[in-house]
Amino acid sequence: MDLNKQTKRSPGRRGLLRGAMVACCAMALSTAGATAASASAPTARTAPTARTVNYVALGDSYASGPGIPTQVDATYARSDQNYPSLLAAARNWQLTDVSCSGATTTALAGSQGSRAPQLDALGADTDVVTLTIGGNDLGFSGNLATCAGLAAKDPTGNPCRTFFTSDGTDRLEQRVSDLAPKIAAALDAVRERAPHAKVLVVGYPDLFPDDGVGCTGSAVPLAAGDFAYLRDTEKKLNAMIADQASANGARYVDTYTPTVGHDMCKPAGERWIEPLVAAAPAAPAHPNAQGQQAMAATVERALRCVAHRR
Numbered sequence: 001m002d003l004n005k006q007t008k009r010s011p012g013r014r015g016l017l018r019g020a021m022v023a024c025c026a027m028a029l030s031t032a033g034a035t036a037a038s039a040s041a042p043t044a045r046t047a048p049t050a051r052t053v054n055y056v057a058l059g060d061s062y063a064s065g066p067g068i069p070t071q072v073d074a075t076y077a078r079s080d081q082n083y084p085s086l087l088a089a090a091r092n093w094q095l096t097d098v099s100c101s102g103a104t105t106t107a108l109a110g111s112q113g114s115r116a117p118q119l120d121a122l123g124a125d126t127d128v129v130t131l132t133i134g135g136n137d138l139g140f141s142g143n144l145a146t147c148a149g150l151a152a153k154d155p156t157g158n159p160c161r162t163f164f165t166s167d168g169t170d171r172l173e174q175r176v177s178d179l180a181p182k183i184a185a186a187l188d189a190v191r192e193r194a195p196h197a198k199v200l201v202v203g204y205p206d207l208f209p210d211d212g213v214g215c216t217g218s219a220v221p222l223a224a225g226d227f228a229y230l231r232d233t234e235k236k237l238n239a240m241i242a243d244q245a246s247a248n249g250a251r252y253v254d255t256y257t258p259t260v261g262h263d264m265c266k267p268a269g270e271r272w273i274e275p276l277v278a279a280a281p282a283a284p285a286h287p288n289a290q291g292q293q294a295m296a297a298t299v300e301r302a303l304r305c306v307a308h309r310r
Contacts, residue, residue, distance in 0.1 A: 023081050037219075054093070055084070055091075056098070056129050056224075057097040057099050057130050058097065058108060058121070058190070059064075059103060059133050060102065060135060060260050061077060061099075061296075062135065063096075063130070064076055064078040064079065065082030065284045065287070065292050066283040067079075067281050067282040068255045070144075075141065076098075077102075077283070078100070081289055083292045083293075083295040084296075086296035092254060093128070094169070098120075098121045100118070102136060103133065105137055105185070105186050107136070119189055123193065123194065124196065127196070128200070129194055129198070129199045130200045130201075131201050133183070134183060134204075135237070138176065140200035148276060149222070151221055153279075156223065156224050158223060158229060160222070161225070162246030172233045176236045183201075186247070188225040188248065191249065196273055198303075199253070200250065200251050200253050200303070201250045201251070202295065203238040203241075204256065205258075205291060207234055209263050210231065210263070212227055218277060220264055220277075238256055258294060258297075259291065268280065272288060272291030274286060
C-alpha cells in the first residue's frame with residue numbers, strides 16, 4: 001500500500017519521547033545492584049551495577065502495530081515500531097512482546113489458535129507489564145463494519161446507534177459493562193504470574209473526532225450522526241478499563257486525551273489513527289507509526305510520574 005505524501009513533518013520518535021521525559025521528572029524506573037567491597041581493599045567499593053529490567057508487553061493490535069513497518073512477526077501482526085518496542089528501546093529494557101492482533105481477554109490465559117497464552121510470558125522476574133485489551137471483546141472490527149454498511153443507506157442519520165439501541169438497551173454499553181469482570185480477572189492473573197511487576201493498563205487512543213462532528217468521504221464511510229455515538233462508546237470502554245485498573249492495583253495510562261485532534265478524520269500528516277480505508281501502512285482504524293510514537297511517549301510520561309511520586 002502506498003504512503004500518501006504528507007504535507008507536515010511527522011514528529012520523530014526521539015522528539016516525542018524527549019518531550020515526555022521532561023514532562024514529569026528525571027527519575028528512571030530501573031534497579032541498581034548492591035555494591036560489594038573488594039577483598040584486597042576493604043574500603044574500596046565498586047560502582048553500582050544496573051540490573052536489566054524485564055518488560056513484558058501484552059495485548060491486542062493496538063499494542064502489536066499491524067501493518068506498520070517493519071513487521072517482525074506476521075503471525076501476530078507485530079511491528080518493531082509499536083509502542084512496546086519504542087518504550088523498551090528508550091529505556092534500554094529487555095522486551096518480551098507477545099501482543100497479538102485480534103487478541104481478547106480470553107487469549108491472555110488461553111491459546112489463540114496456535115498461539116500460546118500471552119500470560120505464559122510472565123514470571124517472578126518480570127519487572128514491568130503493559131496491557132492493552134478489551135476492544136476485540138467488544139467486537140471492535142465487526143461493529144465498525146456493521147456501522148459502515150448501515151451508513152451506505154442512511155449517510156446523514158445515525159443508523160449505527162439506532163441498530164445497537166433498537167431494543168431500548170444500548171447493547172455496546174452493555175458489552176462494556178459485561179467486560180469489566182474479565183478485565184479484573186485478567187489483572188488478577190497478571191499479578192499472580194508476575195507478583196513483583198509494575199502493571200500499566202494502556203487505554204485506547206482517540207479514534208473519532210472528540211467534538212462529535214464527523215467527516216465525509218470514502219475513507220471514513222460512517223453516517224454523520226454516528227460519530228458522537230462511537231466516540232462515546234470508546235470513552236465508556238476506556239473509563240471502565242481505568243476503573244478496573246484502579247480497583248486491581250494497576251496504573252491506567254490515558255492515551256485518549258494526548259491524541260485528541262489526531263483522529264481518523266484528520267488529513268495525512270496530522271492523523272495518528274488511520275481511517276477505515278487506510279492510506280499509511282497500518283491497519284484501518286488503528287494507530288499509524290506516529291500514533292504508536294504518541295502512545296509510547298504517553299506511557300513513558302506515566303512511568304516517570306510514578307517514579308517521581310515514590
